[in-house]
Amino acid sequence: MDSNNKDKLEKLNKFTRRNLSEDEVYIFDVVLCDNEVDRDCECFSVKALEKLKELFVGKTGIFDHNPKSSGQTARIFDTQISEDPNRKTSRGEIYTCLKGSAYMVRTAANEDLIKEIDGGIKKEVSISCSAASRKCSVCGQNRLSKSCPHKKGKEYGGKKACIILDDITDAYEWSFVAVPAQINAGVTKKSYGQPEYESGGEINGCDNETVEKLCDNLKKDVSRLCFLAGENYKLLKSAADKMSVSELLEFKSELEKKCRKNPVPDILSGDEEESLKSFRM
Ligand SMILES: [Zn+2]
Structure with missing residues (x-):
């Protein structure tokens, strides 16, 4: 076993009831989320990604569109932030993503699924988390507390308005899904637990x-x-x-x-x- 695998095995065994051997587990990496603006005109701040890095360690992932669901769970045992200095997001930031290392206990039931992951078929990951701040990219207003006149996806001064997700309070689970909302095969839907005040909407009542x-x-x-x-x-x-x-x-x-x-x-x-x-x- 090379030292890299040994290190991974040591980390993942912190989450298991008994120590698992290299042959018993399947280890794979996933991109959990990034700072690119997604199809919903939303993005995570880099600070949010750093918080999610802490919160996603130990979180369970599911394969929710697979009909044979028995044994189809995986767990994140390690996370890392990765930057690509040669790539800029549509907002002009350095592309930054949160990667997770996950493991599955190998069983007869998940043999096919493992083949699919190995073959690169199931790459899209969706996460759910809570963000206490949903800031308008134009004026900085947290739309969870008050509305502002800017509409997501509309251009203001040549820049598209989007919502920046920040102040992450919780991370729940992650799953493999069919269609990702984020352009960079990473994340799909995030759930925030709170509705947002859309522009022009009611503020109090x-x-x-x-x-x-x-x-x-x-x-x-x-x-x-x-x-x-x-x-x-x-x-x-x-x-x-x-x-x-x-x-x-x-x-x-x-x-x-x-x-x-x-x-x-x-x-x-x-x-x-x-x-x-x-x-x-
Ligand atoms: Zn605004």
């Missing part, structure tokens, strides 16, 4: 549509947190469906507390995968 969107976002967060906290969302879903925004917020914060207390789960058991599937539907 929300209209019905906004409340509905907020509830939907909160339910997604709650289902994800249920999974992380080891709760069965199938059982809680009907209750969550009847909750108001404030009840959902309270429920969410309870689950967040619970998740902080719980250690990171090990590679998922069959039951946990069941509950994962149920909230993804």
Whole structure:
């Protein structure tokens, strides 16, 4: 075993119940996210990437479009920030991305999946995280607290307005998906847990549509947190469906507390995968 592999094995074994040997694991690298503006006219700040670098260590990844989901989980055991000084983003920054090293325990069930990853087929990764700041690139306004007159994707003074995601508070999971939102096969959708004040929208009093969107976002967060906290969302879903925004917020914060207390789960058991599937539907 070369020293590079030995080093990787040592790092990943910090996350396993027993020490795994080189033959038992499959190790691969993924680009989790970068600072390029994506199709939704959003991008991460470099500071956000640095925070995500810390938060993604130990996080579980899933392969959500694969029908045979048993054993299809991987875990990030190491992360690094990588810069390409020869490449500029559309905003003129040095291209910077967050890479993750992940491992899977080799099983008969994930043999085909490993072949696909090796063959470069499943490269698009989506992450979900919470950003406390969604700044307008034109005026710097955090759109989570107040709206501004600038519309995403519209040009102002020759520059396209976009939203800069910053102040990352949490990272949940990552997954392999079919179509990436980010142009640089890396990240797709991020979920932020909070709705944004679109330009021209209401600032304080929300209209019905906004409340509905907020509830939907909160339910997604709650289902994800249920999974992380080891709760069965199938059982809680009907209750969550009847909750108001404030009840959902309270429920969410309870689950967040619970998740902080719980250690990171090990590679998922069959039951946990069941509950994962149920909230993804
Ligand atoms: Zn603005």
